[in-house]
Amino acid sequence: MxxxxxxxxxxxxxxxxxxxxxxxxxxxxxxxxxxxxxxxxxxxxxxxxxxxxxxxxxxxxxxxxxxxxxxxxxxxxxxxxxxxxxxxxxxxxxxxxxxxxxxxxxxxxxxxxxxxxxxxxxxxxxxxxxxxxxxxxxxxxxxxxxxxxxxxxxxxxxxxxxxxxxxxxxxxxxxxxxxxxxxxxxxxxxxxxxxxxxxxxxxxxxxxIHADVPVWIAEPELARSRKAEVLAFGEKLLGERFRDFIPLRTAGGRTGGIAFILPHSVNLNAKRTHRVYLKQMLVSEKAENILPDWAFFVKSLIWTDELQPTASREHFYEDERLEEVRHELGESIRSELLRMAEYDPDRLQSIISLHALSMKALAVEDETFYRIIYRWLPFESTYGQRELGELIQERGTLYYTTTLDEYRQITHVAAAQSFLVINGGYIYDAALLESLPWICPEARTERLAPEDVSLSFTDLTLEERNRYYDFVRTADVTLQRFRCRVQLKRFKPSELPVLFTLSKESSAFRSLEKAGEESTELFSSVLNSLSASFNEAAYSTLYFNLDNPVIERVCSANHPAMVPIAVEMLYANALMMGHYPMNRQELAVLNQGIVRFIDWGLSAGSGNGEASV
Structure with missing residues (x-):
């Protein structure tokens, strides 16, 4: 052509x-x-x-x-x-x-x-x-x-x-x-x-507009000996009053800065924004990708001459060099924390108590860091908020749950019996507890399921089992449609009438059941098919506490119509105490039970002896 x-x-x-x-x-x-x-x-x-x-x-x-x-x-x-x-x-x-x-x-x-x-x-x-x-x-x-x-x-x-x-x-x-x-x-x-x-x-x-540039801009390490000056500079530029900081510098020295430690705890999902200067000029005050994700406990001033800005010169291209700078700045923070552990442990302990979540995020990634700081990491337990080092000294085996719901199910019973259980349901906690024996050989950890707490319950005497046999049989039959078994025990605290526990299979079954109710007809039929594959392990357990006066009265009641309704109401109450989502059938039981008891109360007020227990 x-x-x-x-x-x-x-x-x-x-x-x-x-x-x-x-x-x-x-x-x-x-x-x-x-x-x-x-x-x-x-x-x-x-x-x-x-x-x-x-x-x-x-x-x-x-x-x-x-x-x-x-x-x-x-x-x-x-x-x-x-x-x-x-x-x-x-x-x-x-x-x-x-x-x-x-x-x-x-x-x-x-x-x-x-x-x-x-x-x-x-x-x-x-x-x-x-x-x-x-x-x-x-x-x-x-x-x-x-x-x-x-x-x-x-x-x-x-x-x-x-x-x-x-x-x-x-x-x-x-x-x-x-x-x-x-x-x-x-x-x-x-x-x-x-x-x-x-x-x-x-x-x-x-x-x-501005005086001479501080000497520690060129050499961030000098900032350590000028703490008041650095903190005042950070407050003027970032608009927040800080109490501590960490100098930053890459291996090549072309990127440096000051990571100011936030004086308040921050949420894991909080935006991690930093102010970055390229060749002495501000490029961005909202740079979110300049430090590792775990470093969300600092707000930084960073200066560089080696990163590539976007056309607007307000952000940086996510390239290999930025990845290297991010890693090296993270190493600066990590090295300073390790330095504190050796020379200034009180200072590090203060930072950990305020920013435990960030410290745990780094510990999960870095075994060496975890090995050095593990004893100061706080965990929620049935002994209250305690540092891991204290718990290791006080107890040989540290029992922990892997979800918040599991912890909520057993915390009242475990605390009343002075049984140490650590809540591993928060992010990073279960992973840290699982790997603790590798870090600290004298520590032993064991995952605890809600059903394991029943081992601390007191069994009934033979006479009591015979006396309450009819009640347990009636309660079992009543809760059969909820795939829940009944056990009658004595346990502390006596103020707790019932305790609901479920296995992993039972939890999965409840999730499928709940999803089926909220799904389309086609998808619901698929979920029902999956639910049908669950075996006996998908049953939950409802423990009735015979030390509780309400339970003792229900068990002794000679009222065939009232007992099943009371059992269903106690079942619904246990679900709410454990923060479990309730399906339609369970919500209906709760509503119907309230109406029945109101009716009985009105009947008793009118002199109808049938309502008495």
Whole structure:
């Protein structure tokens, strides 16, 4: 096929449409224009230092006028641009200024992706005016850009000092971004770690936005000897008062930071947000993927020059390098905790008591860490909230449940009989208890099922078994349709009338039964088929406590109509005490039983002797 009739065309870009996309979809807020201008200025200063190491960088922002008449000028004494560089960098949106610039360091992003960064200014101004003088010589230049995609360039007759000035006139509706106080807040927000002084002039006053960068920014290990200074800095930047922190640093030293330990416990599902600076500029205050998942007990300031930002420069690409940095920062936290265990155990114990969940999450992943800190980990037990080391010293075998429901079933009985049971139903707890003997050889752990607690019950005498035989038979027949057997025992506490226990098979059967009630007819028939496959092990057990006066009275009652209703009511009560979901049949029994007892009560009030027990 001949290509003689084929013509080549160039894409046309609607710049106004791109600005709408930037403001509505790429950037989180129009105020990022200040971040982009600060970044441009910083990169220009860095580039000039490569050309002239003796130069000292500075950035100045001036605001004149108010409201719709406000004008902002952002000035730096960086390397500036030649006429050729203006055409190269400002006429092509998305063009990287690293290309062909011999004076730039390999990884310095001079006005990085300058086209997109410059476009952010159109969100707050209908025209951008830039005056620039290259440190390499040549005439001073003026560049004017408009959001319709047109721009003009002219040479100035007056020579300027090396550097760049950007003029922005307030766009209608953007007055808030030209307020001196709002500008000062944004400048500190984005540039708190800049290595150059940033000055804001407005209302005939001048203020330095931030002082010199602390020495521990470059060497986080020095933060340990400057605790008060570090905590004050963290409070100013993160808006929260902290009491402790952990220095962070990767092996190569290109990423560092401070992990501030939260002064309050946090939920496992809480968002883990950290403030991250890329090449001294804030990239994100909501970075969620910079630290391991288990490190949700810290809020961090992190600075880096090795991660790849997204186009908006507000997040990082999830790539291999980020994975390495995340792992190494996690190692910094882990190493510091191990260091505390050796040199400052009281400090570590304080952190564990406040952030036990995070410590357990790390212990599950790291056997060495678990081996060192296990004795301070708190667990819920029938002896109360206790540390694992205490429980090991007091008891030879640690019995534990694997679910919260199992623990709830047996906690009253076990506590009344001074029988230690640990609640392993919370996340990580059962896994830690199961592996404890490998970590601590003198510790023995054993999983306890609810039915095992019956071993602590007191059996009836032969005389009592004969006396209450009819009651047990009647109760068994009554609860047969619920796949529940009855046992009559004596146990503590006497205030507990009944105790419901079920095996794994019985629990699975109840789940299938409940799902069948809430499913479509077709799916329900499938679940019913599965339920039919369960054997005798799917039966639950309801223990009646003969030490309880209510049970003793029911067992002794000579009332054939009342006893089955009372048994069903006690069965429903046991389900509610154990926090078990009740199916329709069980709910109906509860409602019908209440109505029957009300009827009997009314009958007794009218003098009908049949209602007496």
């Amino acid at each position: 001949s290509n003689s009739n084929m013509n080549e065309y160039r894409f046309q870009v609607n710049l106004s449409g791109m600005i709408t996309i930037l403001s509505n979809h790429l950037y989180s807020s129009p105020k990022v224009f200040l971040r982009e201008l600060l970044q441009n200025a910083t990169d220009a200063i860095t580039a000039r230092k490569k050309l002239d190491p003796a130069s000292a960088g500075k950035i100045q922002i001036e605001i004149t006028g108010t409201g719709a008449d406000a004008v902002m000028v952002v000035e730096d004494n960086g390397i500036g641009l030649t006429e050729e560089e203006i055409h190269e960098f400002l006429a092509m949106i998305g063009h990287s200024s690293k290309t062909g610039t011999e004076f730039l360091a390999k990884e310095t992003s001079f006005i990085g992706r300058f086209g997109i960064g410059l476009l952010s200014c159109f969100m707050v101004s209908d025209e951008i005016v830039m005056l620039t003088q290259s440190a390499k010589g040549g005439p001073s230049m003026e560049w004017r850009g408009k959001p319709d995609g047109t721009y003009t360039i002219r040479r100035l007759e007056t020579a300027l000092s090396p550097g760049t000035k950007v003029y922005l006139r307030c766009k209608p509706g953007c007055e808030m971004y030209y307020s001196p106080d709002a500008a000062a807040e944004s400048l500190f927000y984005y540039g708190a770690l800049l290595p150059y002084p940033v000055t804001l002039r407005a209302d005939e006053t001048s203020r330095v």
